Amino acid sequence: MPELPEVETIKKALEQNLLDQTLSAVEVLNPKLRFKVPTKELKALVDHKIISIRRRSKYLLLDFSNALTLIIHLGMTGRLLLDGKSYKHDHVILTFKSGQRLTYNDVRKFGLIDICQSGDLDNHKLIKNLGIEPLESKFTKANLKEIFSNKSKSIKLAIMDANLVVGVGNIYASESLFESKISPLRQASSLKEFEIENLRKAIIKTLKAALKAGGSTLKDFKHLSGDSGYFQHSFLVYDREGQACKNCKKAIIRIKQQGRSTFYCTNCQK
Ligand SMILES: [Zn+2]
Structure with a gap:
């Protein structure tokens, strides 16, 4: 299971690869994860740009230019792939105008993908009760x-x-x-x-x-x-x-x- 340093490392890699990129297509191959992948809501991100990439606890947060945030948690065996190849257990493929492809792959399906209004993130059921971040200023x-x-x-x-x-x-x-x-x-x-x-x-x-x-x-x-x-x-x-x-x-x-x-x-x- 990925721990906080691994998720922070992944966040940095996503930033290097996907910041300022505009999404051109969303493909949901298998919606079964910890919660059902919200296919319709994901499609609302198409034609919008990733304006920031953040991490809260082990949740990866991709903020889009239309004030929606994509929430990703890797669960036990989730992986994010940027190699453009297809694998068994691929769940969701995000394709960007640049040609880059981000694939969410998960063998055991304990991960999750969700969408919420960026301004409402702190009230999201998975986020609102989280404790202090150890690498931030409130960790006193x-x-x-x-x-x-x-x-x-x-x-x-x-x-x-x-x-x-x-x-x-x-x-x-x-x-x-x-x-x-x-x-x-x-x-x-x-x-x-x-x-x-x-x-x-x-x-x-x-x-x-x-x-x-x-x-x-x-x-x-x-x-x-x-x-x-x-x-x-x-x-x-x-x-x-x-x-x-x-x-x-x-x-x-x-x-x-x-x-x-x-x-x-x-x-x-x-
Ligand atoms: Zn000792």
């Missing part, structure tokens, strides 16, 4: 303190809760908690101010490192998927059960929290 110590203050759940589950903070997936949660020396089992409300600040910085650092890794492999890529392994580089704790902690040499342990694996060092993280 004060705001995090407020968010965590009455949360009895563990800090790992709190930072992974998209209604509180968006884009901190399972890998980045384990890595950030190790980096800030905080046990994933601590109650969110128990964090002291300096710990919140360390965690905040660690989340930013971890996401930025992943972005940098993605950005450097971005050149010429035509398959905009999040599962290409760009970020499977050296983790500090993630997927390192039984291996020596890079800080103290004690074995990293793996536990389950809400069904997801958490990796941490019981010596370094308190």
Whole structure:
């Protein structure tokens, strides 16, 4: 499943390829995704230009010149293709006047495509309850303190809760908690101010490192998927059960929290 850095990388690639391009045709080959693809509404974008491309959480937002926004989420296995070729599991093809073609392909069909009025995006059912963006200015110590203050759940589950903070997936949660020396089992409300600040910085650092890794492999890529392994580089704790902690040499342990694996060092993280 693509995580926030992958989606941000895809956003940049879309910007490089499709900004200011005018849509000339929409073809819906298979409308079955998480929600039915709104074919009629998509056709309203034809003859209009993409004026900006944004990201909110893991949603890609393509703003068109007629004040409509195309919302795309890649779900588990969604891919955006710019190579102009046809594949099994292609769902939607957008063709632009320049000849460029953007194809949405999804094997497991958990992704989604929707349309809304650009001015009404913040009220969209999928967008309105999303938490703070970790790479934007509202991700402050004060705001995090407020968010965590009455949360009895563990800090790992709190930072992974998209209604509180968006884009901190399972890998980045384990890595950030190790980096800030905080046990994933601590109650969110128990964090002291300096710990919140360390965690905040660690989340930013971890996401930025992943972005940098993605950005450097971005050149010429035509398959905009999040599962290409760009970020499977050296983790500090993630997927390192039984291996020596890079800080103290004690074995990293793996536990389950809400069904997801958490990796941490019981010596370094308190
Ligand atoms: Zn350690």
